Amino acid sequence: MKLKQLDRLGMGVFPTPFEPMPRLQAELGGPKLFVKRDDLTGIALGGNKIRQLNYILVEARKKKADYVITTCGVQSNWSRQTAALAAKMGMKALLVLRTAQFKTKPKIYDGNILLDHILGADVKVIDMKISEDPTPILEQEAEKLRKKGHKPFVLGLAASTSPLATAAYAYAFLEMAEQARATGANLDAVFVASSAGPTQAGLILGAKIMRQSTKVIGVNVGAYPEERMRDVILRSSEGAAKLLETRARVTPDDIIINSDYAGKDYGISTEESVEALKLIARTEALIVDPVYTAKTVACMVGMIRAGEFRAGQNVCFVHTGGIPALFPYREEFQPGR
Ligand SMILES: Cc1ncc(COP(=O)(O)O)c(C=O)c1O
Missing domain, CATH: 3.40.50.1100 (Rossmann fold)
Structure with a gap:
């Protein structure tokens, strides 16, 4: 794939791992499950912003x-x-x-x-x-x-919300799709926490660049209304496509946002997010955070339980990090609660 290489700081550890989640898969039934470990971007407890800031801080x-x-x-x-x-x-x-x-x-x-x-x-x-x-x-x-x-x-x-933040995740999609292919999987759907929008925008753009029909499901964590997210995703992906010198374009129909798991507000846990946080820890030893990634896992689990994916399909959770924010929520996770 010939894509313009933008300047980056070259800090962090890439590519991040791409791993199967066999025990969560066995627990839920249905599709094959994977995780893209962008919680392991390698600097100060990691996360998706390390990828993006590598371009922005140039x-x-x-x-x-x-x-x-x-x-x-x-x-x-x-x-x-x-x-x-x-x-x-x-x-x-x-x-x-x-x-x-x-x-x-x-x-x-x-x-x-x-x-x-x-x-x-x-x-x-x-x-x-x-x-x-x-x-x-x-x-x-x-x-x-x-x-x-x-x-x-x-x-x-x-x-x-800049095109550079989005471009970073278009590259990330390419990285992840290649890793998936090496395990013999073509990704049918990926789940990612979506707030301001550029991370999701980049993944959608990456799929378009690769002409893959992967559904990029952005899980609204309750920070912004859907219309604003759609607007940012369209604008930032357009800007990123120009920077990357690709003719691929994200259209309104490519944008899938699920707002059913946002709960009352940004940063407020839901019954489903608390259950999802414990479920993925107890099956895969993956730690997620209450604000972003627990709601994302909750959405993925909820849709699989509802039968939205079938056996033989490949579904990936993009773990965008955020783990340090778990600790200020310690009271919600005490024994007996
Ligand atoms: C852990 C985590 N996941 C996902 C996101 C969402 O990223 P974006 O702002 O690109 O939608 C953020 C940032 O807000 C985050 O900190």
Whole structure:
């Protein structure tokens, strides 16, 4: 497959493993099950953002920035992975983190925010919902740093939905399809947690590039309405296709979003997600997180139980990481609950 190779930092461990899930498969019946281990991208407890930031942060390196400023929620995987790559690049990270689903500032650092601090990031927590826009605060912080003689590189909210983030997952689809083929499997469906949308967008674009009919089922984790997700997926995949110099295009009909497992809100567990988190741990020793990947496994399990896939089909869970966020949810998983 001739695809333009975009510049990347070359950090992390790729390709990530692609493994069968025989015990979960035996438990559920029906299709063959696989997992793509993007929880193992190799830096500071991994996750999908390591793949994406490998392309996005090339510009920071080119501009010789000494600070990267970004934003998300207090238990943000994006921010932790930005802080990790910044550390490896010899830059400082400044994270403006919104209280989001936790509503109050943390009394004690745990999970991702603890790792942010350990990784040497400057952390600023603000009372703000995940749907609100902190861009003006990022700009103010950048200005303060410029006045002190620093060269900040701002990764605003748009960075996480950018064509580069999407292109990273188009490459990931190619990587995964090749691994699947080596085991004799053609993927009929993949399940991925979808929030802002570029990870799913990239996987759909990758399937289009390879002319594979794989269904890429984006599991809505409740952060954004479906229309916004569809819009981001269309725009970012169009941008990524241009960057990759491919004629493949994602159309509205290619976008499958399942919102049935989102529950009440982003970051709020459901009965199904709690069950799925324990089920995949107890059959495959795979640890997933309550915010993204447990809802994704819940959707996959729910659809298999409903008979949506048959024996002989190949289904893959794309594990996008997020494991550090499990620990702040410890109360939900105590014995007897
Ligand atoms: C663990 C995990 N999975 C999936 C996603 C969703 O990625 P995207 O924002 O590309 O939809 C994120 C990021 O928000 C994440 O942290």
